[in-house]
Amino acid sequence: MSDKMNFIEKEHVVIRFSGDSGDGMQLTGTLFSNISAILGNEISTFPDYPSEIRAPQGTLGGVSGFQVHLGSSRVYTPGDEADIFVVMNPAALKVNVKGIKKNGIIIFDIDSFDDKHLEKAGFTTDNPFEELKLSETIQLIPVKLSSLTKESLKEFDFDFKTMARSKNMFALGLICFLFNRSIDHATHFLETKFKKKPDILKANTKVLVDGFNYGQNIDASISIFQVNKSQCIKPGTYTSISGNKAAAWGLIAASQKTGLQLFLGSYPITPATDILQELSERKDLGVITVQCEDEIAGITTAIGASFAGNLAATNTSGPGLALKSEAIGLAVMAELPLVIINVMRSGPSTGMPTKTEQTDLLQALYGRNGESPVVVLAASTPDNCFHYAYMASKIALEYMTPVILLTDAFIGNGSSLWKLPKLSELPEISIPFVSAEMKGKIKVTSRNDGNMVRYWAIPGMEGFAHRNGGLEKDYDKGAISTDPANHQKMVTARQTKVNNVSELIPELVVEGSKDASLLVIGWGGTHGHIISAINSLKKEGEKVALAHFNYINPLPKNTVEIIKQYKKVVVCELNSGQFATFLRSKVEGVAFCQYNKVEGQPFTVLELKECFKKYLEE
Amino acid sequence: MLLYTAKDFKSDQYVRWCPGCGDHGAIGSLQKAMAEIGVDPNQIAVISGIGCSSRLPYYMNTYGFHTIHGRGAAIATGVKVANPDLMVWQITGDGDCLAIGGNHFIHSVRRNVDINVLLFNNEIYGLTKGQYSPTTKKGFATKTSPFGTVERPFRPAELTIGSRGTFFARALDVDIRTSVDVMIAAAKHKGTSVVEMLVNCIIFNDGAHGWLASKEHREDRMIVLKHGEPMIFGKEKNKGLVMDGFTLKVVTIGENGISKEDVLIHDCTCHDSTIHQKLALMEGPDFPIAMGVIRSVDEESYDEAVYNQVAQIQKVTKVKTFEDLLATLDTWEM
Numbered sequence: 001m002s003d004k005m006n007f008i009e010k011e012h013v014v015i016r017f018s019g020d021s022g023d024g025m026q027l028t029g030t031l032f033s034n035i036s037a038i039l040g041n042e043i044s045t046f047p048d049y050p051s052e053i054r055a056p057q058g059t060l061g062g063v064s065g066f067q068v069h070l071g072s073s074r075v076y077t078p079g080d081e082a083d084i085f086v087v088m089n090p091a092a093l094k095v096n097v098k099g100i101k102k103n104g105i106i107i108f109d110i111d112s113f114d115d116k117h118l119e120k121a122g123f124t125t126d127n128p129f130e131e132l133k134l135s136e137t138i139q140l141i142p143v144k145l146s147s148l149t150k151e152s153l154k155e156f157d158f159d160f161k162t163m164a165r166s167k168n169m170f171a172l173g174l175i176c177f178l179f180n181r182s183i184d185h186a187t188h189f190l191e192t193k194f195k196k197k198p199d200i201l202k203a204n205t206k207v208l209v210d211g212f213n214y215g216q217n218i219d220a221s222i223s224i225f226q227v228n229k230s231q232c233i234k235p236g237t238y239t240s241i242s243g244n245k246a247a248a249w250g251l252i253a254a255s256q257k258t259g260l261q262l263f264l265g266s267y268p269i270t271p272a273t274d275i276l277q278e279l280s281e282r283k284d285l286g287v288i289t290v291q292c293e294d295e296i297a298g299i300t301t302a303i304g305a306s307f308a309g310n311l312a313a314t315n316t317s318g319p320g321l322a323l324k325s326e327a328i329g330l331a332v333m334a335e336l337p338l339v340i341i342n343v344m345r346s347g348p349s350t351g352m353p354t355k356t357e358q359t360d361l362l363q364a365l366y367g368r369n370g371e372s373p374v375v376v377l378a379a380s381t382p383d384n385c386f387h388y389a390y391m392a393s394k395i396a397l398e399y400m401t402p403v404i405l406l407t408d409a410f411i412g413n414g415s416s417l418w419k420l421p422k423l424s425e426l427p428e429i430s431i432p433f434v435s436a437e438m439k440g441k442i443k444v445t446s447r448n449d450g451n452m453v454r455y456w457a458i459p460g461m462e463g464f465a466h467r468n469g470g471l472e473k474d475y476d477k478g479a480i481s482t483d484p485a486n487h488q489k490m491v492t493a494r495q496t497k498v499n500n501v502s503e504l505i506p507e508l509v510v511e512g513s514k515d516a517s518l519l520v521i522g523w524g525g526t527h528g529h530i531i532s533a534i535n536s537l538k539k540e541g542e543k544v545a546l547a548h549f550n551y552i553n554p555l556p557k558n559t560v561e562i563i564k565q566y567k568k569v570v571v572c573e574l575n576s577g578q579f580a581t582f583l584r585s586k587v588e589g590v591a592f593c594q595y596n597k598v599e600g601q602p603f604t605v606l607e608l609k610e611c612f613k614k615y616l617e618e
Numbered sequence: 619m620l621l622y623t624a625k626d627f628k629s630d631q632y633v634r635w636c637p638g639c640g641d642h643g644a645i646g647s648l649q650k651a652m653a654e655i656g657v658d659p660n661q662i663a664v665i666s667g668i669g670c671s672s673r674l675p676y677y678m679n680t681y682g683f684h685t686i687h688g689r690g691a692a693i694a695t696g697v698k699v700a701n702p703d704l705m706v707w708q709i710t711g712d713g714d715c716l717a718i719g720g721n722h723f724i725h726s727v728r729r730n731v732d733i734n735v736l737l738f739n740n741e742i743y744g745l746t747k748g749q750y751s752p753t754t755k756k757g758f759a760t761k762t763s764p765f766g767t768v769e770r771p772f773r774p775a776e777l778t779i780g781s782r783g784t785f786f787a788r789a790l791d792v793d794i795r796t797s798v799d800v801m802i803a804a805a806k807h808k809g810t811s812v813v814e815m816l817v818n819c820i821i822f823n824d825g826a827h828g829w830l831a832s833k834e835h836r837e838d839r840m841i842v843l844k845h846g847e848p849m850i851f852g853k854e855k856n857k858g859l860v861m862d863g864f865t866l867k868v869v870t871i872g873e874n875g876i877s878k879e880d881v882l883i884h885d886c887t888c889h890d891s892t893i894h895q896k897l898a899l900m901e902g903p904d905f906p907i908a909m910g911v912i913r914s915v916d917e918e919s920y921d922e923a924v925y926n927q928v929a930q931i932q933k934v935t936k937v938k939t940f941e942d943l944l945a946t947l948d949t950w951e952m
Contacts, residue, residue, distance in 0.1 A: 034948065037950070038948075038950045040952060189948070192948075233952045234952075235951075235952055236951075236952060237949050237950070237951055237952075238949060238950055238951075238952050239947045239948060239949045239950075249943075252940065252943070253940055256939065256940040261700065263696065263699070263700050265692075265696060282943075283927060283928045283931040283932070283935075284931050284932060284935035284937040284938070284943075285937060285938075285939075285940070285943065286928055286932070288699060288700070288924060288928070290695065290696070290699060290924075292692065292725075293692075293721050293722065293725040294721060296689060296692065296722075297689070297692035297695075297721075297722055297725070300685070300686075300689040300692035300693045300696065300722075301692050301693070301695050301696035301699070302696060303685070303693055303696060304665070304683075304692065304693035304694060304695060304696020304697040304698075304699075304700065305696040305697065305699065305700035306696075306700075307663075307683050307693070307696070307697055308663065308696070308697040308698075308700035308701040308704065309700065309701060310700040310701075312696070312700070326686055327686060327689065329686075330685055330686050334683070420944050420947070420949065421944075422941075423939075423940045423941065458701075459660075459661075459662075459663045459681035459697070459701065459704055460660060460661055460681075460701065460703060460704060461660065462658075462660045463660070464660075465659055465660055465679060465680055465681050465682075466681065466682070467629070467675050467676050467678075467681075467682035467683070467684065468682070468683050468684070469675070469676075469682075469683060469684030469685065470684060470685060470686055471684060479631060479676075480676065
């Protein structure tokens with residue numbers, strides 16, 4: 001390393017990689033995140049890609065980005081704005097201009113900033129930086145990424161396209177240099193990824209090394225960023241995991257814990273498909289996946305599998321959840337265990353399929369015909385999707401009920417550090433199977449008087465043959481019934497059973513400054529942004545409390561008690577006020593304020609801080 | 619000596635179909651078939667959707683699941699794939715199976731899931747009281763087609779074979795022997811077995827199959843196909859089917875120099891579905907209606923394929939437990 005270099009120690013740095021959707025930005029970002037995590041940084045990542053697989057090259061519609069936030073202290077979000085922005089073409093610059101920090105650094109491929117590309121991105125002058133009013137505050141580092149990559153690969157017999165595709169590795173090499181990171185880890189990841197393509201591996205490695213070396217040769221005015229190891233991380237074995245993968249593995253863990261075969265009925269839908277793909281890989285652990293003809297078959301095959309005694313699940317996103325509603329009602333009526341993972345995206349209708357939102361909450365709670373209570377959970381970070389998928393399975397099996405787990409595009413696609421769990425340390429799951437003594441004595445509707453959960457007899461068991469179904473059943477005899485009083489009794493029984501889940505779920509814990517006058521309420525995937533805003537305000541001497549919900553129906557038992565302790569309560573969510581509406585129906589006498597955003601994007605820490613400050617000043 | 623009798627498969631529920639409904643005969647045949655197969659009622663799951671016929675599981679002393687409209691095929695798929703040891707029957711009607719459930723039907727047939735589908739075809743919506751269905755004959759007047767339907771009906775055999783079906787059989791509700799025989803064959807067949815049961819709806823479409831059902835003409839108007847046997851029918855057992863160019867033709871044995879040897883021999887196991895489709899689509903008055911097992915082709919079933927693949931992977935994998943799975947990750951110590 002050249003000793004001319006400046007070292008700058010940073011507690012937090014946000015880097016955004018952006019280019020055409022074919023430029024390999026997701027891979028570059030993922031590799032850099034993993035390298036940083038291995039070296040002891042906290043990380044949070046956010047891939048932001050268009051739904052078009054290959055939109056016309058160089059256009060605004062085809063821009064794909066990946067943002068990673070590194071820290072030597074707790075990192076909760078991928079960051080609002082990028083300190084360093086690696087940009088492959090003018091379109092990527094234009095799309096991301098709002099997400100660059102005022103005094104940030106832009107590293108750009110000057111080869112791609114020619115007239116043709118500038119025009120494609122809609123620039124009217126030959127200085128896009130000036131046009132976007134960036135020149136004054138931002139440090140620009142032009143790099144001939146395309147031609148340097150070509151030069152680096154001249155000894156190989158590659159066509160132009162293949163060479164152009166490797167320029168992301170040149171950028172990665174350079175970034176590794178700028179962060180004082182050895183490229184050994186990157187080479188290791190590449191070896192795994194391109195095991196079966198030795199030529200590509202060779203080329204990528206060569207370009208990576210040349211990119212790194214290039215860093216040493218450029219102007220000394222560039223600083224090297226030093227992000228130290230985080231001291232906040234509990235000792236243990238870690239990996240980096242996306243929310244979707246974590247959710248899939250949570251189901252696997254529940255299946256391994258109970259010994260029940262895991263069955264997933266599914267239909268591909270953005271941004272939930274990863275869960276189906278992940279589980280389809282797991283034939284080794286006997287996971288059965290059926291890629292169905294539609295969303296309805298996705299859930300109904302799962303209901304069939306549940307009836308037959310499997311741990312059954314289906315996964316989807318908003319429009320798919322709408323299609324599944326009638327079948328969820330069947331699972332409610334038949335009182336069968338079922339996990340439904342809904343990775344929320346922007347709606348209504350097809351909406352913005354790759355963008356994040358929390359707009360399916362009321363659909364999850366109420367989107368069915370009849371009195372049809374289900375348990376609703378929400379994961380809040382990529383890594384805790386594992387925990388909540390496990391808990392969703394546990395509740396479904398122990399209470400013989402469908403459970404909807406809400407995640408979203410932001411935590412589903414984003415990654416965070418995950419401390420590897422031990423199966424033996426996960427909570428026990430006790431399934432209400434029928435016992436031998438019950439033979440001949442019980443009906444399909446027979447329930448445990450304590451928690452109102454019905455007993456589960458699996459087809460094939462001798463002496464328990466029964467008929468289940470979507471028609472109302474007699475409370476005692478299990479036969480179909482249209483008796484008015486009986487229907488009321490059954491409606492109440494199903495509701496009481498779901499209410500009883502509150503016995504299992506943990507109490508709500510207030511984070512931030514418990515003694516504040518302002519209570520912020522959040523749920524699901526917004527936790528990182530909200531707690532970051534609150535912690536940042538704390539540094540400025542302001543006190544704000546946070547009650548963040550992972551259990552939504554039923555609510556934790558102490559919900560009312562906690563909310564009533566605060567003078568002012570503001571519910572923050574990425575919809576027009578769905579959780580606030582729900583809370584108003586559950587907590588009387590509280591004037592809930594709302595902070596809402598429906599832009600298909602996560603909150604920014606900055607906007608939340610401004611919002612909280614406003615309430616503190618009032 | 620049979621292990622079970624039909625009675626062992628009857629539940630204690632009062633059967634609520636209209637008196638004279640064809641479903642009574644069909645369920646009797648099913649219970650008889652199950653007894654003849656000798657399968658333990660606890661090992662049977664009977665799955666249905668919505669409609670008159672879909673009430674059937676309640677009347678069976680087996681495991682049963684009366685689900686939602688049109689989804690029986692998908693639910694039955696889930697049951698069978700989750701637990702391939704079960705014998706799975708799907709009970710459905712022409713509306714449930716071919717209108718709202720059409721997509722699930724063609725895909726379960728395409729996948730060749732090992733389920734036995736009893737498609738009760740009465741060419742009408744009964745439970746909603748008399749609207750036309752996807753199999754109602756064109757021009758037929760119903761409550762929603764007071765001037766006659768203008769729709770072309772589905773022919774279940776064509777749809778089954780078009781979906782690459784490996785088994786198709788047909789029987790008439792009142793013909794108990796053929797019904798029992800085809801149900802036994804369906805149960806024994808590996809893959810999706812589609813049995814079209816021609817049932818009468820005495821209230822809303824009485825006599826839909828009357829041309830065929832009248833005892834007087836039945837033998838002349840239907841041919842019960844049996845694998846390996848010549849295609850001979852008629853009261854006098856003197857009519858037969860032959861190929862004439864690309865089409866089938868009815869001939870009379872002993873006339874125009876036709877002998878028994880000229881008549882086609884039924885081969886339900888032939889992979890090429892051309893003749894099966896021709897047989898299944900024969901219509902009166904020029905042709906008899908084909909009954910019995912028309913097509914029964916041996917192919918790997920979906921559930922079998924699923925578990926074969928799992929077994930193959932499990933033979934070579936190092937990942938046997940959740941801990942092994944965690945060990946495949948790129949991890950680091952902090």
